[in-house]
Amino acid sequence: MSRLVTLLQRLKDYFKLLLTHKMGLVGVVVFVIFGIIAIFAPFLRTVDPIRTGLPVNVLTPPSSQFWFGTDHLGRDIWSQTIYGARVALLVGLTGAAATVCIGTLVGLIAGYFGKILDEVIMRIVDFFMMLPGLPLMIILAALLGPSIWNIILVISITYWPWTARVIRSQVLSIKERAFVEASRSVGASDRLLIFGEILPNVVPLMFAQAILLITEAIYAEAVLAFLGLGDPTTISWGMMLNFAFESGLMHRKIYWVVPPIASIVVLIISLTFLGTAVSDIMKPGYREARGL
Amino acid sequence: MALKGFAGFAIRKASGAVITIFVIICANFLIFRLVPGDPIRLLFRDPRASAAAMAALRARFGLDGTLWDQFVAYLRQLFLHRDMGLSFVYGEPVWDVIAGRIPQTLLLVLIGLFIAGVVGTLLGAMAGWKTGTKFDSVVVSFSLSMYSIPTFAMGIILLMIFAVTLGLFPLGGMYTRGADLTGWAYVRDVARYLVLPTAAIIVWYLGQYVIITRSSMQDVLDQDYIAAARTKGLKESTVLRRHALRNAILPVVTITGLDLAFAIAGVIQVETVFRWPGIGRLMYESVLKRDYPVLQGLFLVFAVVIVLANLLVDLTYGYLDPRIKVGGGS
Numbered sequence: 001m002s003r004l005v006t007l008l009q010r011l012k013d014y015f016k017l018l019l020t021h022k023m024g025l026v027g028v029v030v031f032v033i034f035g036i037i038a039i040f041a042p043f044l045r046t047v048d049p050i051r052t053g054l055p056v057n058v059l060t061p062p063s064s065q066f067w068f069g070t071d072h073l074g075r076d077i078w079s080q081t082i083y084g085a086r087v088a089l090l091v092g093l094t095g096a097a098a099t100v101c102i103g104t105l106v107g108l109i110a111g112y113f114g115k116i117l118d119e120v121i122m123r124i125v126d127f128f129m130m131l132p133g134l135p136l137m138i139i140l141a142a143l144l145g146p147s148i149w150n151i152i153l154v155i156s157i158t159y160w161p162w163t164a165r166v167i168r169s170q171v172l173s174i175k176e177r178a179f180v181e182a183s184r185s186v187g188a189s190d191r192l193l194i195f196g197e198i199l200p201n202v203v204p205l206m207f208a209q210a211i212l213l214i215t216e217a218i219y220a221e222a223v224l225a226f227l228g229l230g231d232p233t234t235i236s237w238g239m240m241l242n243f244a245f246e247s248g249l250m251h252r253k254i255y256w257v258v259p260p261i262a263s264i265v266v267l268i269i270s271l272t273f274l275g276t277a278v279s280d281i282m283k284p285g286y287r288e289a290r291g292l
Numbered sequence: 293m294a295l296k297g298f299a300g301f302a303i304r305k306a307s308g309a310v311i312t313i314f315v316i317i318c319a320n321f322l323i324f325r326l327v328p329g330d331p332i333r334l335l336f337r338d339p340r341a342s343a344a345a346m347a348a349l350r351a352r353f354g355l356d357g358t359l360w361d362q363f364v365a366y367l368r369q370l371f372l373h374r375d376m377g378l379s380f381v382y383g384e385p386v387w388d389v390i391a392g393r394i395p396q397t398l399l400l401v402l403i404g405l406f407i408a409g410v411v412g413t414l415l416g417a418m419a420g421w422k423t424g425t426k427f428d429s430v431v432v433s434f435s436l437s438m439y440s441i442p443t444f445a446m447g448i449i450l451l452m453i454f455a456v457t458l459g460l461f462p463l464g465g466m467y468t469r470g471a472d473l474t475g476w477a478y479v480r481d482v483a484r485y486l487v488l489p490t491a492a493i494i495v496w497y498l499g500q501y502v503i504i505t506r507s508s509m510q511d512v513l514d515q516d517y518i519a520a521a522r523t524k525g526l527k528e529s530t531v532l533r534r535h536a537l538r539n540a541i542l543p544v545v546t547i548t549g550l551d552l553a554f555a556i557a558g559v560i561q562v563e564t565v566f567r568w569p570g571i572g573r574l575m576y577e578s579v580l581k582r583d584y585p586v587l588q589g590l591f592l593v594f595a596v597v598i599v600l601a602n603l604l605v606d607l608t609y610g611y612l613d614p615r616i617k618v619g620g621g622s
Contacts, residue, residue, distance in 0.1 A: 222445070226561075264442060272436060
């Protein structure tokens with residue numbers, strides 16, 4: 001129990017430190033704003049984002065009725081943009097969580113047991129890292145069929161090796177430390193050592209990985225959806241751009257592409273800032289250098 | 293291991309690459325056979341097609357017999373005839389379809405890479421030289437932003453500003469259809485179409501070069517020989533040009549071409565947005581038309597190129613690094 005309290009205290013310290021970092025603060029604020037939009041989407045929308053307004057309200061410019069105008073099927077662009085935040089954050093958070101879990105588990109096992117097991121696992125990791133990421137995701141998404149859960153699966157399949165590698169090298173150094181040796185000498189089992197002693201020490205690193213992976217996952221979903229591999233039952237920003245692009249009307253209807261592009265760009269840039277801030281504050285000696 | 297020195301190192305690395313490529317080929321074969329549903333039935337939804345006609349189609353695309361038979365036939369075709377099957381859409385050999393698109397992609401990527409490399413290296417070196425100044429922080433946050441914007445979004449932004457609003461460049465494609473230009477007129481025509489997609493590639497790559505050169509420059513500036521050059525009383529500009537820049541660029545050169553997966557991802561997006569007829573656009577078209585043999589072929593080509601590029605980099609490092617020459621370690 002006390003271990004959990006220490007861990008939470010450490011994470012809280014990191015978070016406070018993050019808010020003193022300029023880029024970190026911007027990232028957190030923008031992320032929270034998008035989070036609020038995603039959660040309260042049903043209250044912020046004006047009409048059902050996938051209800052078509054055929055045949056009367058096709059491609060109407062922004063007005064008091066349709067704040068951002070309508071698309072080629074008469075659907076409200078404002079409401080689509082609002083719901084797009086939901087898809088982005090759902091894919092980002094779930095994709096990152098799944099990837100971090102897989103990567104951490106693999107990294108813990110490889111780093112802790114070492115020897116032949118480590119060798120074999122790292123060969124597999126190297127193999128996956130060698131594959132071209134976007135083509136792999138495109139092919140898997142095309143074969144598995146368009147659904148949001150398949151996109152999340154595809155993202156985890158593509159990104160887990162990076163997390164596994166980072167976690168493994170951390171585990172290698174942690175397992176040599178005195179407190180692990182002490183536990184081992186009093187007869188702690190492998191499972192207790194891995195999950196009780198080592199895991200709590202890689203948790204901050206898992207969070208840092210998660211930030212990077214949220215960004216990657218949102219990016220990947222946007223690209224896949226833009227390439228026509230999005231889930232047809234939901235509307236994401238990438239899909240809105242795909243519709244605009246494929247309709248051939250994009251260049252005559254600027255109001256159609258500005259909201260989704262602005263959303264993707266603002267969210268991804270602020271997440272990148274957040275990632276930079278997190279890697280800054282986790283560098284050894286950051287706190288001291290800042291006199292904190 | 294009996295083999296020592298660079299030869300042993302090279303053989304180990306090369307055999308590793310061969311094994312990787314073979315595993316990729318097997319995985320590539322299997323992935324596409326695991327498609328739920330019969331691809332032939334999906335593609336040719338003609339209820340009047342006779343059983344015999346369907347069987348003939350299956351044989352034509354190498355989809356008859358047991359999975360093992362198909363696998364053996366696939367390998368034999370691939371290794372003996374360099375044949376990756378027939379495109380569902382074009383009905384031509386997959387390799388011919390892909391090869392026809394490669395020059396356009398190289399044209400786009402090489403020009404973009406070159407400009408991004410030169411400009412990015414200079415900007416990054418300047419930023420590293422003036423670490424902590426206003427110039428440095430502007431360059432870094434600008435590059436970081438440009439670098440993180442999804443490439444297809446950047447493409448659409450460029451398209452909307454320079455092609456739609458300002459009307460300076462065409463909306464997409466590679467040349468004016470129906471104009472039948474030749475000679476210089478054709479080159480000038482293609483160049484107009486080339487500007488925006490190249491700009492999208494440059495914007496993407498620039499950030500990477502800036503960040504890498506900047507940190508490389510910071511490392512170099514900490515070295516003793518820079519301090520020595522300064523104590524000799526050399527002018528700052530001389531120290532920068534003769535000592536710092538030259539050494540800072542070295543790691544950047546080796547990094548160029550290393551991150552091919554990154555380049556491939558960018559090319560797919562840029563070519564799609566600008567309808568540039570290269571292999572990236574081919575991938576998008578094949579997804580839309582579910583042309584599985586072409587997708588399979590493209591994946592194989594991308595993967596093999598990446599494995600070979602990595603091998604080349606490993607061998608170069610091994611050749612340059614005396615520890616590997618002597619010790620033969622991995």
